[in-house]
Amino acid sequence: MKAHFISIENSLKTWMEDRLEDIKGVLLDIDGVLTYGGHSISGAPSFLEFLQAQKIPFFLVTNDGDHSPEEKSIILQACDISIRPSQIISCGHVIKDLVDKGSHHNQLFFVLGRLGAPCYAEIAGLRTTRQLEEISSCDGIIIGEREYDWESYFNVVINRVIEMPQIPIWIPNPDIYCPRKGGGIQITAGAVGRFLTEIMSAYGIKISPVYLGKPFSHLFEIAYQQLCQINDSFLSKKQILFVGDLLAGDIKGAKDFGYFDILALTGVTSIKTLETSEILPSLTVRSLT
Numbered sequence: 001m002k003a004h005f006i007s008i009e010n011s012l013k014t015w016m017e018d019r020l021e022d023i024k025g026v027l028l029d030i031d032g033v034l035t036y037g038g039h040s041i042s043g044a045p046s047f048l049e050f051l052q053a054q055k056i057p058f059f060l061v062t063n064d065g066d067h068s069p070e071e072k073s074i075i076l077q078a079c080d081i082s083i084r085p086s087q088i089i090s091c092g093h094v095i096k097d098l099v100d101k102g103s104h105h106n107q108l109f110f111v112l113g114r115l116g117a118p119c120y121a122e123i124a125g126l127r128t129t130r131q132l133e134e135i136s137s138c139d140g141i142i143i144g145e146r147e148y149d150w151e152s153y154f155n156v157v158i159n160r161v162i163e164m165p166q167i168p169i170w171i172p173n174p175d176i177y178c179p180r181k182g183g184g185i186q187i188t189a190g191a192v193g194r195f196l197t198e199i200m201s202a203y204g205i206k207i208s209p210v211y212l213g214k215p216f217s218h219l220f221e222i223a224y225q226q227l228c229q230i231n232d233s234f235l236s237k238k239q240i241l242f243v244g245d246l247l248a249g250d251i252k253g254a255k256d257f258g259y260f261d262i263l264a265l266t267g268v269t270s271i272k273t274l275e276t277s278e279i280l281p282s283l284t285v286r287s288l289t
Contacts, residue, residue, distance in 0.1 A: 262283045
């Protein structure tokens, strides 16, 4: 694959200072942009202070659906990043939109793993269960993260789908893996969803799970509506900066939605990867400040 010529700005803050009048909001991914390996990335706290000083509204947008905004705020506080829970928009928030649009209020959904504390699904108006014997009474399935016996839960879900192939299956986090503390990676809900789809296909049943987080549009739309509300006006999506460190999840998703997409070389994407990528960001920066 042919390498691209990539123009890279050293500092996002410096680049923004000449364009402040045109910027109506900033959306930032968390892992790889503000934090990495359980620590804040250099310049992240001061960049957020810059946004506050310039009175630019911003939100943190994350595919972390197993921590509530309250929990995520505490995690960030330990990284010296002070953020209110109301400033965090998670893939778990999309559940409420699906409940409202599909008239699922008070329905019973079977949940695999964590969905935050408090639970995103219950806040959205669902009843939830993790009891295997109650799967046959459930109106839908949500695949969360971690802390469940994989084999037993997966087997009951498979057989429930065979009984009811059109049962709603919602997957907050589309990612197939994430970094693991101490090194390496661990699989996440997106991988489980794709495995479930593959098994059902082999069995002769086609299913279409709904993925809620980046790069899918649901999460971007929630963030957009929040910024329009703060500005008390309809915004051009190009007036909103989206900053991420993943080409496929962050940059492609933001670009497809219409945001001004910015790749931060503070996370998993290297210059070498960028030079041969088919996904090219509108702007690339080495750091936030």
